[in-house]
Amino acid sequence: MTRTTYHYEGGLLVPRRKLLVSALAAGAGSVLGFPALALDSKPLKGVTLNTSLYSSPYSKLLRPWIPEFEEATGAKVNFDTPGFPVYNQRADLELSTKGAAFDAVNVTFIYSSRWINSGWLTPLDGYINDPNKTPASFDVNDFLEGALAPERGRDGQLYGIPWQAEVTIAAASRFDVLKQSGLAFPDTTDAWLEAAKLLNRKERAAGFVTDNHYGWTFIPFLQAFGGDVFRKAPDDLFPTLDSPEAIAAADYFARLLREYGPDGVVSYTSDQAVQSLKAGRSHLSVQGQINLSQLADKSSSKVAASAAWGQVPKGVAGRFPGTAIHGWGIPVGSKNKDAAWQFIRWATSKETLQRAVAAGYGSPTRRSDIDSPTYRERQRVNGYDIASLVTASVDLSAKQGHMKYRTVAAYPQVDQQINKAIELIVTGQRTPEQAMKQAQTASIAELRRAGVSV
Amino acid sequence: MHAETWHNVPPSLPLWQRAVQGAQRHLRSTAAVLVLVLVLLPFLWMLQMAFRPAGDALSLDLVFSPTLEAFAGLWQDNFARSFGNSLLVSVLSTGLSLLLGVPAAYALSRWRFKQRRQVALWVLCTRMAPPIAFTIPFFLAFRWLGLLDSVWGLVLVYLTFNLAIVIWMMQGFFEAIPTALEEAAWMDGCSIWSAFWHVTLPLTRPGLVATAVLCFIFSWSDFFFALILTRTQAVTAPVAIVNFLQYDGWEWTKIAAAGTMVMLPVLLFTVLVRKYLVHGLTAGGVKD
Numbered sequence: 001m002t003r004t005t006y007h008y009e010g011g012l013l014v015p016r017r018k019l020l021v022s023a024l025a026a027g028a029g030s031v032l033g034f035p036a037l038a039l040d041s042k043p044l045k046g047v048t049l050n051t052s053l054y055s056s057p058y059s060k061l062l063r064p065w066i067p068e069f070e071e072a073t074g075a076k077v078n079f080d081t082p083g084f085p086v087y088n089q090r091a092d093l094e095l096s097t098k099g100a101a102f103d104a105v106n107v108t109f110i111y112s113s114r115w116i117n118s119g120w121l122t123p124l125d126g127y128i129n130d131p132n133k134t135p136a137s138f139d140v141n142d143f144l145e146g147a148l149a150p151e152r153g154r155d156g157q158l159y160g161i162p163w164q165a166e167v168t169i170a171a172a173s174r175f176d177v178l179k180q181s182g183l184a185f186p187d188t189t190d191a192w193l194e195a196a197k198l199l200n201r202k203e204r205a206a207g208f209v210t211d212n213h214y215g216w217t218f219i220p221f222l223q224a225f226g227g228d229v230f231r232k233a234p235d236d237l238f239p240t241l242d243s244p245e246a247i248a249a250a251d252y253f254a255r256l257l258r259e260y261g262p263d264g265v266v267s268y269t270s271d272q273a274v275q276s277l278k279a280g281r282s283h284l285s286v287q288g289q290i291n292l293s294q295l296a297d298k299s300s301s302k303v304a305a306s307a308a309w310g311q312v313p314k315g316v317a318g319r320f321p322g323t324a325i326h327g328w329g330i331p332v333g334s335k336n337k338d339a340a341w342q343f344i345r346w347a348t349s350k351e352t353l354q355r356a357v358a359a360g361y362g363s364p365t366r367r368s369d370i371d372s373p374t375y376r377e378r379q380r381v382n383g384y385d386i387a388s389l390v391t392a393s394v395d396l397s398a399k400q401g402h403m404k405y406r407t408v409a410a411y412p413q414v415d416q417q418i419n420k421a422i423e424l425i426v427t428g429q430r431t432p433e434q435a436m437k438q439a440q441t442a443s444i445a446e447l448r449r450a451g452v453s454v
Numbered sequence: 455m456h457a458e459t460w461h462n463v464p465p466s467l468p469l470w471q472r473a474v475q476g477a478q479r480h481l482r483s484t485a486a487v488l489v490l491v492l493v494l495l496p497f498l499w500m501l502q503m504a505f506r507p508a509g510d511a512l513s514l515d516l517v518f519s520p521t522l523e524a525f526a527g528l529w530q531d532n533f534a535r536s537f538g539n540s541l542l543v544s545v546l547s548t549g550l551s552l553l554l555g556v557p558a559a560y561a562l563s564r565w566r567f568k569q570r571r572q573v574a575l576w577v578l579c580t581r582m583a584p585p586i587a588f589t590i591p592f593f594l595a596f597r598w599l600g601l602l603d604s605v606w607g608l609v610l611v612y613l614t615f616n617l618a619i620v621i622w623m624m625q626g627f628f629e630a631i632p633t634a635l636e637e638a639a640w641m642d643g644c645s646i647w648s649a650f651w652h653v654t655l656p657l658t659r660p661g662l663v664a665t666a667v668l669c670f671i672f673s674w675s676d677f678f679f680a681l682i683l684t685r686t687q688a689v690t691a692p693v694a695i696v697n698f699l700q701y702d703g704w705e706w707t708k709i710a711a712a713g714t715m716v717m718l719p720v721l722l723f724t725v726l727v728r729k730y731l732v733h734g735l736t737a738g739g740v741k742d
Binding site for chain 1: 508509511512513590593594597602681682685686693696697698699700701702703704706
C-alpha cells in the first residue's frame with residue numbers, strides 16, 4: 001500500500017503534490033489564503049501532545065492517521081484510548097485536579113456540563129475566531145447546531161468540538177414477524193405497547209429489550225408522556241420525577257420491560273441488549289443508534305436482513321429522541337494549548353472526518369458528511385435511511401431543547417436515582433408511585449448536596 | 455468423620471436400613487456434585503466463552519467450533535504487557551512487603567517497648583479505611599513526584615497496604631513459636647539475627663506462604679489504584695480487561711480470555727503452596 005506524503009498547511013494536511021502545485025499557483029501564499037509553511041517547516045517540532053479519548057470506532061480510525069499529523073507538524077502525539085468507564089474515571093480526576101497530564105481530551109457528554117461549567121476546560125472561541133490559528137476552511141458552522149449546543153458553557157463559549165453525535169432511535173429485529181401480524185413499525189407509545197405484546201414470545205423472542213441505563217433509555221418515554229427530569233433545566237432544577245406524567249411514564253416503561261422483556265432484563269447492559277437483538281432473542285428496542293445500527297452487520301447479526309429502524313415513539317407531548325454528543329476539548333491545565341488546538345482542528349477537520357466517513361465511520365457531526373452520498377448510501381439498510389433518522393433527531397433536539405436536562409452538572413446523581421426507580425418498579429419491589437416519589441426525594445437531596453438551590 | 459465409618463455399611467444391618475443409608479450416601483454425593491457444579495459454573499462459562507468466535511460470544515449453544523481468536527486478539531491489544539506489569543508489580547510488592555514486614559513483625563512479637571500495641575494498631579490503620587480515601591492523596595503526591603503511570607509507583611502503593619497484612623499475620627505466627635527455641639540457639643552461639651534466620655523463620659514457613667499468597671492476591675487483583683494511578687505504560691491486567699468495555703459494544707470473548715489468563719497465576723501459585731497455605735491459615739486455630 002503506498003502512503004501519501006502529507007504536509008501541514010493552514011491547519012490542514014495537504015498532499016505534498018497538491019501543496020507544490022498550490023504554492024506555484026499562489027506564489028508565496030497558501031491554498032487557503034493563510035501564511036504558507038515552508039516545505040521543511042515543522043511548526044510543532046519538539047512538542048509532545050498527550051491526548052486521550054475513549055476507545056471507539058472514531059479513535060480506531062484516527063490512530064493510524066496520527067503519524068501523518070506528526071510527520072507534518074513535527075509534534076509527537078501520545079494517543080491514549082482506554083475503555084469508556086476507565087477513560088471517564090481518569091479524565092474526571094485529572095480535570096478536577098486541573099492537572100497537565102492531558103493536552104486534548106474527550107468531553108464526555110454525561111460530564112460535559114460539570115467539566116465545562118466548573119472551568120476545567122479551555123474556551124475555544126479565541127482559537128476559532130483567530131484566522132492565524134484557524135483557517136476559514138475549518139468552518140465551525142458546518143457542525144450540526146444540535147451537536148455544538150452541549151459543548152457550550154453558560155457563558156455561551158464553545159468548549160468542545162464535536163466528533164460524535166449519537167441519538168436514541170428505535171429498532172425491530174424481526175420486522176417480518178411484525179408485518180405478518182399486520183402491524184406497521186410502531187410510531188406511538190400506544191403502538192409500541194401493542195407491538196411488544198403481540199411480538200412477545202413469538203419466534204422464542206422477547207417483545208422488548210433495552211439498556212439498563214434508564215437515565216438514558218427511559219427519558220424519551222418520560223418526555224413523550226409530558227413529564228421531564230427537571231421543572232425547566234437549566235434555569236429551574238427542581239426535579240419533577242413524581243409528577244403524574246412521570247409516574248405514568250414509569251409505569252408504562254416498566255410494564256414494557258416486566259411483561260415483554262427477556263428474563264433478567266434489568267441486568268441487561270447496552271451490549272447485552274444488542275446481542276439479544278442480533279441473535280433474534282428480542283424483537284423491539286429503543287437505544288443509541290451506535291448500538292442499534294449494528295443489527296445491520298451481516299457478519300455478526302442474524303437479523304441483518306429483517307431489521308427495521310424508526311424514530312423513538314411519539315407520545316401525547318410529542319417525540320423526544322435523546323442525543324449524546326462527544327467532543328474534543330483542551331484541559332485548563334494543559335501546557336500545550338496552542339498545539340492541542342492544532343491537533344483538535346486536524347482531528348475534526350473536514351478532511352479528517354470525510355476520510356473517517358469514507359472508511360465507515362457512522363456518527364459524523366458535520367452536516368457536509370451527513371449529507372454526503374457516501375454516508376447516505378451506507379446508512380441506507382433494508383430500505384431504511386438511518387442517516388435521516390439521526391439528523392432528524394439531532395435537529396429536533398436542537399429545536400426543542402429537550403436535552404437540557406442532561407447539561408445539568410449534577411445530572412449523573414439524578415440519573416442514578418432514575419435507574420434505581422425503574423429497577424424497583426420492574427422487579428415489583430415498589431409501585432411506580434412509590435419508586436418515583438423515592439427518586440424525587442433522593443434527587444432533591446443529591447442536588448442540594450451538589451450545591452444546587454432547590 | 456473418617457470415610458470408612460460411613461462408606462462401609464455393616465452387612466449386619468437390616469435390608470431397609472442399608473437401603474436408606476445407601477440412598478443417603480447417593481444423596482450426599484449428588485449434593486456435593488451439584489455444589490461443585492454451581493461453584494465452577496462461572497469459571498467454566500468464562501472458559502468456554504474464551505474459545506468462542508466473537509460473534510457467538512453470548513450464544514447458549516454448547517456445541518461450537520473452538521477458536522483462539524480471542525487470545526490472538528489479546529496479543530494484538532498488547533495485553534501481554536499489562537499481564538507482565540501485573541506480574542512484576544505483584545511479585546515486587548509481595549517480596550518487598552515480606553522483606554520489610556517480617557522483621558518488623560518479629561520485633562513487635564519479641565521486644566517489649568513503649569507504645570508497642572499502638573504501633574501495631576497504627577500499622578493496621580491503612581486497612582481500616584476504604585481505598586478511595588487514599589486515592590486523591592496518592593494521585594496528587596504521585597503526580598508531584600512523577601510516579602504516575604510507573605510500575606514502582608504501584609509497588610509503593612501496594613507495599614503500603616501489604617505491610618499491614620504481613621506485620622499483623624506474621625506477628626501472630628512468631629508469637630506462636632516458643633522463645634525457648636531461640637534462647638537455646640543463642641546458648642549455642644547464634645546471634646539474634648542468626649537464630650531468627652535459622653530457627654524461627656523456617657518454623658513459620660506455612661505462615662510466610664499464607665501471608666505471601668494474600669499479599670500477591672491483593673496486588674494481583676487490585677483494580678482501583680491501578681485505574682487511577684496508571685495511564686498507558688504501567689497498566690495492569692485488571693484495568694486492561696475493563697478497557698475491553700468499548701463504547702459501541704463489549705468484547706466478551708476477549709474479556710473471557712483475559713479473565714482466564716488472569717486466573718491462571720493465582721491458581722498455579724495457590725496449588726503449588728496449598729500444603730503450606732492450609733497449615734498457615736489454620737495455625738493457631740486450636741490452643742493446646
